Amino acid sequence: MSQYDDRNISMMMDLYALTMANGYFVYGNEKTWAAFDVYYRKNPDDGGFAVFAGLEQIIEHIQGLHFSERDISYLRELRQFDDAFLEYLQNFRFSGDIYAFPEGTIMYPNEPILTVIAPMIDAQMVETVILNQINHQSLIATKTRRIVNSAQGRPVFDFGARRAHNVDAAVYGARAAYIGGAAGTSNIMAGKQFGIPLSGTMAHSWVMFHDSEYKAFRRYAEQYPDDAVLLVDTYDVMRSGVPNAIRVAKEILEPMGKRLKGVRLDSGDLAYLSNRARIALNDAGLEDCRIFVSNSLDECTIRALILQGSNIDGFGVGESLITSKSDPVLGAVYKLVAVQDKEVFVPRIKVSEAASKTTNPGLKKVYRIYCEKGQAIADLITVADEILNLAKDSRYVDPEKPWQNRSFTNCSAKELQEPVIKGGRRVYPKRSIEEIRHYVEQQISQETWKEVTRLERPHVHYLDLSPAYNEMKTRMLREASMADKFMPNALS
Ligand SMILES: Nc1ncnc2c1ncn2[C@@H]1O[C@H](COP(=O)(O)OP(=O)(O)OP(=O)(O)O)[C@@H](O)[C@H]1O
Ligand SMILES: O=P(O)(O)OC[C@H]1O[C@H](OP(=O)(O)OP(=O)(O)O)[C@H](O)[C@@H]1O
Numbered sequence: 500m501s502q503y504d505d506r507n508i509s510m511m512m513d514l515y516a517l518t519m520a521n522g523y524f525v526y527g528n529e530k531t532w533a534a535f536d537v538y539y540r541k542n543p544d545d546g547g548f549a550v551f552a553g554l555e556q557i558i559e560h561i562q563g564l565h566f567s568e569r570d571i572s573y574l575r576e577l578r579q580f581d582d583a584f585l586e587y588l589q590n591f592r593f594s595g596d597i598y599a600f601p602e603g604t605i606m607y608p609n610e611p612i613l614t615v616i617a618p619m620i621d622a623q624m625v626e627t628v629i630l631n632q633i634n635h636q637s638l639i640a641t642k643t644r645r646i647v648n649s650a651q652g653r654p655v656f657d658f659g660a661r662r663a664h665n666v667d668a669a670v671y672g673a674r675a676a677y678i679g680g681a682a683g684t685s686n687i688m689a690g691k692q693f694g695i696p697l698s699g700t701m702a703h704s705w706v707m708f709h710d711s712e713y714k715a716f717r718r719y720a721e722q723y724p725d726d727a728v729l730l731v732d733t734y735d736v737m738r739s740g741v742p743n744a745i746r747v748a749k750e751i752l753e754p755m756g757k758r759l760k761g762v763r764l765d766s767g768d769l770a771y772l773s774n775r776a777r778i779a780l781n782d783a784g785l786e787d788c789r790i791f792v793s794n795s796l797d798e799c800t801i802r803a804l805i806l807q808g809s810n811i812d813g814f815g816v817g818e819s820l821i822t823s824k825s826d827p828v829l830g831a832v833y834k835l836v837a838v839q840d841k842e843v844f845v846p847r848i849k850v851s852e853a854a855s856k857t858t859n860p861g862l863k864k865v866y867r868i869y870c871e872k873g874q875a876i877a878d879l880i881t882v883a884d885e886i887l888n889l890a891k892d893s894r895y896v897d898p899e900k901p902w903q904n905r906s907f908t909n910c911s912a913k914e915l916q917e918p919v920i921k922g923g924r925r926v927y928p929k930r931s932i933e934e935i936r937h938y939v940e941q942q943i944s945q946e947t948w949k950e951v952t953r954l955e956r957p958h959v960h961y962l963d964l965s966p967a968y969n970e971m972k973t974r975m976l977r978e979a980s981m982a983d984k985f986m987p988n989a990l991s
C-alpha cells in the first residue's frame with residue numbers, strides 16, 4: 500500500500516477551524532448546528548459553465564476524519580487549546596449532514612453546490628478539505644472539458660504529471676481530467692488508483708539514446724507491435740521521422756501482420772506538419788496510422804489547429820490542462836447561511852458593498868429547470884420548505900437584473916442537491932469514475948446550450964430566485980442595513 504492509500508490527512512485544516520472550534524466548545528456551543536453553503540463566483544477563463552468534481556474525496560476524508568494521539572500531542576504543544584477540548588477531539592467524528600450536487604454535475608456561479616448542516620465544530624473542521632478538493636478538481640475538470648470541447652471528438656490525453664504542482668495535483672488532476680472528458684492519462688499512479696485508461700508514446704530520450712532514429716523506432720515497434728506511437732520530430736519530421744516510421748511499419752510490423760498505430764509531432768507548425776505527414780503516410784498505404792500532436796497545447800491552440808484544416812487525430816496536453824494555466828483559481832467559498840435556534844434554522848446573511856458578494860441566506864433548495872426539449876434553461880433557488888409548482892405562473896427573479904422576471908410554464912425541474920452524508924454516515928452511492936465521466940458527457944451533449952459552452956463570451960446561464968426566497972433575502976438585506984444605522988459607532 501502506498502503512502503497515499505492509507506495516510507491520515509485529518510489535520511489538513513486551517514488553524515482557525517480549531518481555534519474557533521475550541522471557542523465553540525468552551526462556550527458550550529458544540530451542539531449548536533449551523534448550515535454552510537459552498538459556491539463559487541465566476542467560471543474559470545470567463546467560460547459559461549464549470550464541472551463539479553472532487554466529491555468522492557470529500558466523502559472519504561469526512562468519513563475518516565479523526566485525531567490520532569500524535570495529532571493531539573502536536574495540538575497540545577501549540578498551547579492554544581483547552582485540555583477539555585483536546586480530550587473531546589480524541590473521540591471526535593463528523594456527526595452532521597452533507598448535501599451536494601452529484602459529482603460531474605455542470606454547475607454555475609453563486610448556487611450552493613454543496614451544503615453542510617452540522618454542529619458548528621464539525622462544520623468548521625471540514626471546510627478546508629471541502630474547498631481544497633472542489634477548488635482543485637472542479638477547476639481541472641472544467642479546463643479539461645473546455646479542451647475536450649475544442650477537440651471536437653478527437654481524444655485528448657492528460658500528459659501533465661511532470662508539470663503539475665506536485666504529486667496530489669497530478670494524481671487528483673488526472674482523475675478530474677478524466678471526469679472532464681480526457682480519454683486517458685500518462686500517469687500510472689492515477690491509472691492504478693482510479694482505473695483511468697493509461698496512454699503513452701515515447702520520449703525524445705529514447706530516440707536520442709539510439710545511434711539512429713530508425714533503430715529507435717524499430718526496437719520500440721518490436722517491443723510494442725500493437726501499440727507503437729513513434730515520436731517523429733527529434734531530427735526532421737518530413738526528411739527523417741516520418742520516412743523512418745513508414746520504413747518500420749513496412750519492414751518490421753507488416754511482416755508480423757501488424758499496423759503502425761501512430762506518430763506524434765511535438766514541435767514546429769503542427770497543422771502544416773500534420774498535413775504533410777498525412778500525405779506521406781497515405782501514399783505509403785498507412786491511412787490508418789494516426790497522427791497525435793503535443794507541445795504546450797490548450798483549448799485555443801487546439802481550436803486553431805482544427806480551423807486550419809490540420810490532419811490531427813488526437814492531442815496530448817500537459818501543463819495548461821493540469822495547472823489550468825490560463826486561470827488557475829476557481830475560488831469556491833464556504834459561507835455560513837443559517838444557525839440553529841431551538842428547532843429552527845435562522846437565516847444569516849453577510850452583506851457586502853458588491854451585490855455579487857452578498858451571501859444567499861438560509862436553508863434553500865436549488866433546481867435545474869428544463870424546457871420541453873430537455874435543455875437546461877435556468878437554475879432556481881427556493882426556500883427549503885417551499886413547494887415548487889412550475890405549472891403556476893410565478894414570476895421568478897433574476898438577482899443580477901431584478902427588473903427582469905421569468906416564468907417557467909411548460910418546463911420541468913430537477914432538484915440538484917442529493918443527500919451525501921446523514922448523521923455522519925455516507926448515504927450517497929459510490930459512483931464509478933466512468934459513470935461520473937459519462938454524466939458530464941451526457942449533460943454537455945444533451946442538456947447544455949452550445950451558447951453556454953462556447954469559449955468566448957458565452958451565454959450566462961440564468962440563476963433565478965423564487966418570489967418567496969427573494970422576499971426573504973430582500974427583507975434580511977433591509978434589516979441588515981437598518982441594524983447598521985443603529986450601531987453606536989457606525990461610520991455614517
Ligand atoms: N499551426 C499552428 N497554429 C497555432 N499554434 C501552433 C501551430 N503549430 C504549433 N503551434 C503552437 O505554437 C507553439 C510553438 O511553441 P514553440 O515556440 O516552443 O515552438 P516549438 O516548435 O516547440 O520549437 P522547438 O523546436 O524549440 O521545440 C506551441 O504552443 C504549439 O502548440
Ligand atoms: O507541453 P505540455 O502540454 O506540457 O505537454 C507535455 C510535454 O511533455 C513532453 O515534453 P518534455 O520536453 O518534458 O519531454 P520530451 O523530451 O520527452 O519531449 C512532451 O513531449 C510534451 O511536449
Ligand SMILES: O=C(O)c1cccnc1
Pocket residue numbers: 658659685698699700701702793815817
Ligand atoms: O506518453 C507521452 O507521449 C508523454 C507523456 C508525458 C509527457 N509527454 C508525453
